[in-house]
Amino acid sequence: ELKVEQNPLFLSMQEGKNYTIYCNYSTTSDRLYWYRQDPGKSLESLFVLLSNGAVKQEGRLMASLDTKARLSTLHITAAVHDLSATYFCAPNLITQGGSEKLVFGKGTKLTVNP
């Protein structure tokens, strides 16, 4: 069974600071997704990481994947208030029939303070 651990679960940052969210998972996975969720809203796709060593950047967010360590990171650079949200990582499990199931971490609730 694939288990996913995110940390920290709560993160309070000052604007302009940098920080990293960690996502560890327990078994081999084909790919890993990062999503953002604002309160009362659905999940917004941020990144999909497909291979070992993959790094993707969008604005102040950068995600990386180390499949050997079963670790993904989401790095926040010079945080701004608009980044306040809950961030989820989700490695996937693929069945023999080709079905993909995402296994989500508990999420990291990020609050960026002025």
Added chain:
Amino acid sequence: KAGVTQTPRYLIKTRGQQVTLSCSPISGHRSVSWYQQTPGQGLQFLFEYFSETQRNKGNFPGRFSGRQFSNSRSEMNVSTLELGDSALYLCASSHWTDQETQYFGPGTRLLVL
């Protein structure tokens, strides 16, 4: 392109009733997955459909069922509702073989009284 749509957006039901939720995937996407989100259990996989076939099912009781139509639209049904079924139900569509992400709809918020 138009995103994933879900109807209804909000529902209030009472215990013992049944409910049907609908999901229309992004045009061209043939895979539709359903997830339940609750404060206590987080995001949990319910099932996945591809070309009208259920290919994968999560660890939920048989009261939770679904189907997919030939146009890839999907419905999920929950019978004999329980208070614990109150949740946000999210539908996602994908064409993952093209290395795209899974795109989530806005969700249906179900409250069981």
